Amino acid sequence: MTTIQLYDTTLRDGMQGEGMSLSAAEKLRVAHRLDALGVHMIEAGFPSSNPKELELFDLLSRERFEHALIAAFGMTRRRDARAEDDPALRVLVDSFAPVCTIVGKTWSLHLEKVVKVDRDENLRMIEESIAFLRAEGKRVVYDAEHCFDGWHADRDYALRCLRTAAEAGAETVVMCDTNGAHLPGQIATAVADVVAHLEGTGVQVGIHCHDDAGVGVANSLAAVGAGATHVQGTMNGYGERCGNANLVSIVPNLQLKLGHACISDEQLASLTATSHYLDELLNRTPNADAPYVGKNAFAHKGGMHVAGVMADATTFEHMDPALVGNRRELLISELGGKGTVQARAEEAGITLDDAASRRLIERVKELEHRGYQFEAADGSFELLLRKEAGDYEPLFTLESWRVIVEQRADGKVETEATIKIWVDGERYVRTGEGNGPVHALDNALRAVLSDTHPHLDDTGLVNFKVRILDETKGTEAVTRVLLDASDGQEVWGSIGVSENVIAASWYALVDSLEYAVQDGREEQAAAARAAGAGKSAAP
Ligand SMILES: CC(=O)SCCNC(=O)CCNC(=O)[C@H](O)C(C)(C)COP(=O)(O)OP(=O)(O)OC[C@H]1O[C@@H](n2cnc3c(N)ncnc32)[C@H](O)[C@@H]1OP(=O)(O)O
């Protein structure tokens, strides 16, 4: 078992991705989450790049981190200048960061076209920059940009660049696949060569990959297999172009599949939450299909798979989802069998025998054929379960509903809904207004139901999705409405299908409200309310 040093560059290379931007205060929050996750080094940014990065380093200098060292990023000195006179290197020296990471050139193409220096001057830029930082007491990580292109173009010169960095005092030389151009076999060959070449210098070899060929994670693992002990990457694979190597996949692969030591088991169990936290902060929707941490990473849909998982989870799961803080999902759909229904019933605390489960899965198949889709409508499916089990209380009996949408001369659109419903033998006629039909119907229903079901006041709609199921039929097509609602603790989905979009919305809305009051949820909410009231009343 080898201990692998994890180096996170979300706040530097990750921010080079399209659309990525965080304030200095938000970056500070990220740094603390990464620290809690247990990464060993956090590359916080490029302090000579802009005032926001400088502000971040100022903020970071006043913080304490349990596990991680903060690294400040820069580049080798400019050509034909002294390292001690280079303003950007001085910013690194003046920063509180104990680690300085500098990027330098390895590939002749870049020497000719970008920095416009000869090979010897490039070696001097590497050597003098590192020596200067070391003399100022910094630990130095050297990022050898385009290292694999350089190694393939001129192996001897690439090795000289890396040896120069090692001998100047870098503690780690990082082989960067900057353009993400290489494949695992090529990465492994070059890393093994470099590790052998640098043996005896005391330097550790690191890897920094990009995902342009879709193999950033595989390349990082191949590098470790060939002797790299320091791995750079970003959370969720954020980064320029197609992104950087994704640490969220790399870490469990290293730890759970390859047996290397990276972070503690408790920290690994916070991986899913940390990954989602980053997405939320960046206003991105978490990728449901992400390995290990995605909502679908342990979701089973095929009936035969669900039956297998229920018999023994290892039949269709490569690992226990809890190890990375994720959970299993059993998706209900037309591809399920009675085992899926029984498993979902069990989760909901409902008892269904074989015959009832079989009836229900046949009903699901028939409904899905008509346009329903229960995967994202867990609330509606639970109501079906309860109906089948004889454990379902309708909220009301419908007499009728009506919606009027009116556009006024000033351009304003007003919606008014009237409902006529029966509750406990009493007839209610109520009108609700809203900025659309669903809002107005929701208001009208709540005007009747909130008195007897105060928990509904804790709930609200959080998402509304409409899909036309047969586009070729134009305005006659069947419409599927999916609603998500939440009471602040739980989010549930409901579904309605109809040729009329407002009717589809009504069905989904009613399911959503009915789900909220089933199965003791109201009583639990009332108890929580009472406990809250007790607390605030206490001296
Ligand atoms: C592979 C990577 O991800 S490396 C990191 C890339 N990230 C970034 O570039 C984000 C932050 N960058 C910035 O804020 C700016 O680019 C700065 C402040 C670093 C530099 O800005 P500028 O001086 O205006 O130059 P510009 O952005 O055009 O970069 C080209 C210059 O950098 C020099 N340069 C590029 N790489 C290096 C290097 N490794 N060592 C020394 N000089 C370098 C080039 O020689 C060129 O200098 P010249 O203009 O004197 O010919």
Ligand SMILES: CC(=O)C(=O)O
């Ligand atoms: C250093 C770096 O980000 C790269 O070479 O890709």
